[in-house]
Amino acid sequence: MRAVPWHRGGDDQRPLRGGLRTQGTGGTAVTDPSTRRPAPVVGVGALLLRSDGAVLIGHRIKPGEPESWCLPGGHVEAGETFEAAAAREIAEETGIQQVLDTRVFTLALRVGGDRTHVTAGVLARVGSDESSASLPEPEVFDRWIWARPTELPAPLFPASAALLAAWLDEPAPEGWALYPAAVTGAQPHAGR
Structure with a gap:
């Protein structure tokens, strides 16, 4: 069977409603929600750095997921930039309100599976090295630590x-596939 527009006939040029249907009886509508793929997930992860190069990472204990170590994100x-989303997530998850110099440094694409995941990596600096994380979401994170990027705890959130x-x-x-962001006028790994 081939898909054909649900026809009104005559000279009626109004857009069709209800999408396409299969020709014949008992067919399934092409736009049937049960045949649609899940909507893509667009996320952000923040590499929040101190001046000594340490990264903030949290111990994730979200119910229904294996425990792991996770960047804020x-x-x-809707309507947010990656940088604004990173600043908001940092504040919501760690209580740290002042972040500086936010910029996207990479896009990560989860390949395979039944759902597309795109995560932007956003680099940011804390406003003060004395900034300490609190636990506004104790059901998700039980602690935050500053760690050198080469000495991070495991396992890491994917x-x-x-x-x-x-x-x-x-x-x-x-x-995963990684897509580095173009950097103009700055070192891509400043602060490391």
Whole structure:
């Protein structure tokens, strides 16, 4: 059976409603929600750095997920830039309100699986080296630590592992593709 527009007939040029249907009886609508793929997930992960190069990383204990270590981050909300989403997620998850010099340094794409995940890696600096993280979401994170990028605890949350691999110029973890952002007028790894 081939898909055909649901026809009104005559000279009616109004847009069709209801999408396409299969020709014949008992067919499934081509736009049937049960046949659609899940919507892509667009997220952000923040490499929040102190002046000594230490990275903020949290111990993630979210119910229903294996425990892991994770960069601050989450979903990008409608109308947000990656940088704004990173600053918001840092504040929501760590209580740190002042971040400086936010910029995208990579995009990480989760390949394979049943859902597309795109995560932007955003580099940021704390406003003060004395900044300490609190636990506004104790059901998700039970502690935050500052660690050298080469001495991070394990296991890492998958998106965080991909972003950190990009930052450290290492190969992408299995199942991820990395797309470095172009950098103009700045060192791509300043602060490391």
